Every structure is written in C-alpha cells, then in structure tokens.
Amino acid sequence: MTDTTRVLFTAKVHTTGGRDGGASQSHDGRLDIKHSIPGTPGTGTNPEQLFAAGWSACFEGAMGIAARKMKISMPAGMAIDAEVDLCLSNDAYFLRARLNVSLPGLEPDIARDLIESGHRTCPYSKATRGNIDVLINLIEADSAPLVIVDTKAAAEKRL
Numbered sequence: 001m002t003d004t005t006r007v008l009f010t011a012k013v014h015t016t017g018g019r020d021g022g023a024s025q026s027h028d029g030r031l032d033i034k035h036s037i038p039g040t041p042g043t044g045t046n047p048e049q050l051f052a053a054g055w056s057a058c059f060e061g062a063m064g065i066a067a068r069k070m071k072i073s074m075p076a077g078m079a080i081d082a083e084v085d086l087c088l089s090n091d092a093y094f095l096r097a098r099l100n101v102s103l104p105g106l107e108p109d110i111a112r113d114l115i116e117s118g119h120r121t122c123p124y125s126k127a128t129r130g131n132i133d134v135l136i137n138l139i140e141a142d143s144a145p146l147v148i149v150d151t152k153a154a155a156e157k158r159l
Helices: 047-070 108-121 123-128
Strands: 013-016 023-026 032-034 079-089 092-102 133-139 146-151
Touching: 047 079, 047 092, 047 108, 047 123, 108 123, 108 133, 108 146
Parallel strands: 092 133
Antiparallel strands: 013 023, 023 032, 079 092, 133 146
C-alpha cells in the first residue's frame, strides 16, 4: 500500500533549558520565546500557554473550514478562550483542557454544528481525543455555557 500523506508544514523549534528559564527559537525566526514555570514571576511563557494558543488558533481555522462548507460566514466577534490545566495526581502529571467558544449572532444549532465539525477536523483535537479530558463550551451572552463536547481520558493516560 502506498502512503499518500502530503506534509503541509513541518515546525522546527530548538529548545534549551526547559521550562525554568529556558528558551525556544523556531528555525525561521518567527518564534523566539523565554520559558518560565507557571505561577512564578518572570516574563517567560510555558508549554501550557503555548498549547492553548496553538489549539485555539487551529480550532478556529477548522471551524472556518466547516463554515465554508456550510456556506455561512463566521461571525465578526468570534473568539475562543482556551484553558489548559497542568495537573498532578499520585505523582503523575497530566493535562486537561477547555475551549470556550463564542460565536455571537449564530443560532445555537448552527454554532453546535460548527464546533462539532471543528473538533472532528482540528489536528490538535484529534491529538487530544482520548488522551486528556476535554470540555468544549458554547458561550452565549446572558446564558450559561452550553456543553458541546465533554470527553474524558482513559485512566491509564494519567499515569
């Protein structure tokens, strides 16, 4: 069987020093950051923030693909607030995450379809599926968040 995979992009990043005062630079110079441990003073970022930024940006793009297929426009005020928790249980570190998606002006059923399609398409969502707890909420003004996706990781993923 022939592999028909076409690599669209390869990110290349060089990291030294880890999360406590380290740094990362991309091969093309577009990324040049310092690292710091979450919750400590300093000017650096941390892997959880980078993951949240990457996933939310990718997820928005995946919903845009769905919107084009549905022949609708994404609302101008569309936003995603991503939250990634670094957790510790029984000496094991693991992640869990929430995406809070705001699609102002869209009917809830259409917004749900966009979010579900984005979750099926987004490579970050595919990577997290079954590996970490994920909660994706539709945020509407003056309403409680509407849970669209609520998946739990298998217990062995937390070891």
